[in-house]
Amino acid sequence: xxxRTKLAEIVGSQQDTILKDWVDFQLNAITLRRDLMKxxxxxxxxxxxxxxxxxxxxxxxxxxxATWKPVKDFLGQITRSRVLLGFPPSETATFIFSLKxxxxxxxxxxxxxxxxxxxxxWTTTTLLDKIGLYVMELHQQNRxxxxxxxxxxxxxxxTPVVQLFENILALPLIGTLDSARTQVVMENLLQRIVETxxxxxxxxxxxxxxxxxxxxxxxxxTVAAARLMGADCIISGIRPQIAQTIVHLGVDLSEVTTxxxxxxxxMIALQRTGATVTKSAASKTKG
Amino acid sequence: MERIPILKMGSFLLVTVQxxxxxxxxxxxxxxxxxxxxxxxxxxxLIDISSLEIVDSFIGRMIGNIAxxxxxLDAETVVVxxxxxxxxxxxxLGLSLPGVRTALNVDQGVELLKECIEERAQGxxxxxx
Amino acid sequence: MATLRDEIYPIRSSDDIVxxxxxxxxxxxxxxxxxxxxxxxxxxxxxLARNTLEHGRGGEVRxxxxxxxxxxxLRLTFTDQGPGIPDLAKAxxxxxxxxxxxGLGLSGSKRLMNDFDIQSEVGKGTTVxxxxxx
Ligand SMILES: Nc1ncnc2c1ncn2[C@@H]1O[C@H](COP(=O)(O)OP(=O)(O)O)[C@@H](O)[C@H]1O
Ligand SMILES: [Mg+2]
Numbered sequence: 284x285x286x287r288t289k290l291a292e293i294v295g296s297q298q299d300t301i302l303k304d305w306v307d308f309q310l311n312a313i314t315l316r317r318d319l320m321k322x323x324x325x326x327x328x329x330x331x332x333x334x335x336x337x338x339x340x341x342x343x344x345x346x347x348x349a350t351w352k353p354v355k356d357f358l359g360q361i362t363r364s365r366v367l368l369g370f371p372p373s374e375t376a377t378f379i380f381s382l383k384x385x386x387x388x389x390x391x392x393x394x395x396x397x398x399x400x401x402x403x404x405w406t407t408t409t410l411l412d413k414i415g416l417y418v419m420e421l422h423q424q425n426r427x428x429x430x431x432x433x434x435x436x437x438x439x440x441x442t443p444v445v446q447l448f449e450n451i452l453a454l455p456l457i458g459t460l461d462s463a464r465t466q467v468v469m470e471n472l473l474q475r476i477v478e479t480x481x482x483x484x485x486x487x488x489x490x491x492x493x494x495x496x497x498x499x500x501x502x503x504x505t506v507a508a509a510r511l512m513g514a515d516c517i518i519s520g521i522r523p524q525i526a527q528t529i530v531h532l533g534v535d536l537s538e539v540t541t542x543x544x545x546x547x548x549x550m551i552a553l554q555r556t557g558a559t560v561t562k563s564a565a566s567k568t569k570g
Numbered sequence: 571m572e573r574i575p576i577l578k579m580g581s582f583l584l585v586t587v588q589x590x591x592x593x594x595x596x597x598x599x600x601x602x603x604x605x606x607x608x609x610x611x612x613x614x615x616l617i618d619i620s621s622l623e624i625v626d627s628f629i630g631r632m633i634g635n636i637a638x639x640x641x642x643l644d645a646e647t648v649v650v651x652x653x654x655x656x657x658x659x660x661x662x663l664g665l666s667l668p669g670v671r672t673a674l675n676v677d678q679g680v681e682l683l684k685e686c687i688e689e690r691a692q693g694x695x696x697x698x699x
Numbered sequence: 700m701a702t703l704r705d706e707i708y709p710i711r712s713s714d715d716i717v718x719x720x721x722x723x724x725x726x727x728x729x730x731x732x733x734x735x736x737x738x739x740x741x742x743x744x745x746x747l748a749r750n751t752l753e754h755g756r757g758g759e760v761r762x763x764x765x766x767x768x769x770x771x772x773l774r775l776t777f778t779d780q781g782p783g784i785p786d787l788a789k790a791x792x793x794x795x796x797x798x799x800x801x802g803l804g805l806s807g808s809k810r811l812m813n814d815f816d817i818q819s820e821v822g823k824g825t826t827v828x829x830x831x832x833x
Contacts, residue, residue, distance in 0.1 A: 427769040470735060473654035480674050508657035513650065513672035513679075590720065593713040593749075624720065624738055626745040627801040655738040663742060663807035664793055 289399075290390070290406060291340040294333075297389045302333055304385035312381060314374045320365075328361055328378075344410045346417065358418055366425035375422045379415040383408065435467070442468040444475040444484075451552045452481040453545065457490035460498045469505040476514045483552040484509065487545045489520030499534040506539050515555070517541070519548035574599045576606050582614040582683055583607065584676070587622055596632045603636055607643045614683035615640050618676060620651025630665045637670045646686045648672065650679035704729075704764040710751045710777070719748040719760055723775065730764055730771045732833055739811040740773060740831050746804035747777045747827050753798065755779025755825055765830075774814070774830040783821040791817075 294301065306329050309315060310322065335354045342350040365375055386407050394400045447453050454472050472484060486502065506516040519542040529536060542548040553560060572595060577584040583606055603615065617633060619625065637647040648671045673679035708722060709715060723744040727737040751758045758779030765772040784790045796802035809815040814830035
């Protein structure tokens with residue numbers, strides 16, 4: 284029991300010394316990225332961590348215990364912000380591992396019995412290793428989340444919805460459609476329909492090399508969803524091979540208006556919205 | 571008791587359905603609305619569901635019922651303002667609201683109702699002639 | 700797989716169905732599901748809560764917020780001690796209903812979610828588990 288509390292006692296009584304040494308270590312570490320974080324912020328984070336660490340250490344060094352939760356929560360918070368700022372994992376790890384030296388120094392000064400010293404050093408080093416690993420995992424997890432989000436944002440960027448006329452939107456799809464991209468594209472289209480009040484949308488797939496069952500189904504579902512919202516869709520640019528595939532796949536497009544080209548679809552859309560197109564006198568004489 | 575308000579707009583009725591409708595409220599609306607169609611001699615009903623965050627099969631059935639009952643009472647029904655997420659979900663759920671007309675917003679809904687009623691008037695003219 | 704939160708709510712009245720919808724929405728938000736995903740999950744929850752109340756004579760729902768690596772999930776388990784379902788295959792068909800519903804609750808929820816599992820025993824009750832992952 285006595286040994287378990289010793290670490291906490293030493294750390295508690297020498298907090299200021301440890302903090303100063305620790306911050307110095309971090310400031311001198313080659314991994315430090317001064318461009319990413321201010322010194323004052325680093326000092327503040329270190330101080331708060333050491334406070335929480337001291338409190339938790341009083342109850343023992345099992346980081347699985349509920350008493351260590353505040354420490355973990357705090358680490359979660361700073362790791363998240365570090366990942367968002369673009370910190371490399373080494374920097375996040377340094378934050379924890381550089382605490383070892385200052386802790387060892389105060390323990391060495393405070394513990395006289397060599398046997399106790401070894402035990403305390405061992406406890407401290409395993410504890411910090413565990414926390415270090417935990418932080419690395421957090422870092423990795425946060426990185427994955429950031430990458431995931433960036434992928435989603437990229438998807439949205441690659442799917443522009445354009446307004447062709449008062450009540451007419453067009454969605455020119457270019458490139459391979461996978462299920463995830465189709466879904467994002469379609470959600471965007473429906474959102475734009477609400478925003479613009481457009482009653483007809485043309486989904487042009489001229490630039491799409493192939494269409495598989497899932498994608499065809501997504502297209503159909505979008506048309507159905509738009510219809511439920513009170514808007515119509517026309518699919519244009521279905522090339523002969525794709526038409527064949529669609530029939531082979533057993534996808535029923537009979538309920539959907541389809542046109543060979545975007546221009547044909549646009550003419551139909553204009554008609555349906557009550558607009559007319561006429562050639563001006565000038566172009567007539569030229570033509 | 572809590573009720574969903576029904577507003578009169580010319581010869582149309584406008585129902586704005588609030589967020590999170592519980593089942594009893596939905597049933598009351600059916601009763602209230604059919605009563606009002608007769609009393610106000612309404613030719614059209616607009617159901618604005620733009621504040622509904624979900625439509626499940628129960629609410630879907632209620633909307634379908636209202637449209638059928640209204641038709642029997644010689645009124646057209648248009649559902650307006652369904653949110654994209656709700657529409658996507660309904661398609662996946664397998665509900666297509668057959669026999670219910672839809673429009674993006676109240677303005678377009680009013681236009682659609684006028685068109686329907688005009689068409690029907692012309693249709694009747696043919697029968698009479 | 701880690702369980703971030705785990706709670707149980709009763710389904711005894713039509714107000715409870717509204718409550719289940721609200722709670723499911725909150726939890727789906729907490730798990731940072733997209734708006735469309737939230738809507739799908741809440742709709743499925745609404746369908747199954749109504750089944751628990753109307754076909755199962757009431758019961759409860761257990762809701763769990765899950766995490767597996769970077770993936771987050773939401774799982775709902777609806778349990779009742781009602782009459783049970785004699786023919787599961789039939790009950791899972793689109794349009795099949797023994798009441799005056801649309802018969803889309805079970806089949807539709809299955810389509811709206813990633814995981815769907817149903818256990819039922821006549822005279823004992825029914826348990827339906829659904830989950831969605833992001
Ligand atoms: N919890 C339950 N207990 C008993 N029977 C159920 C339960 N859930 C569903 N069922 C049966 O399965 C059928 C289909 O359910 P569902 O697809 O939700 O359609 P609906 O509720 O509209 O009838 C129900 O009509 C009912 O017979
Ligand atoms: Mg049901």
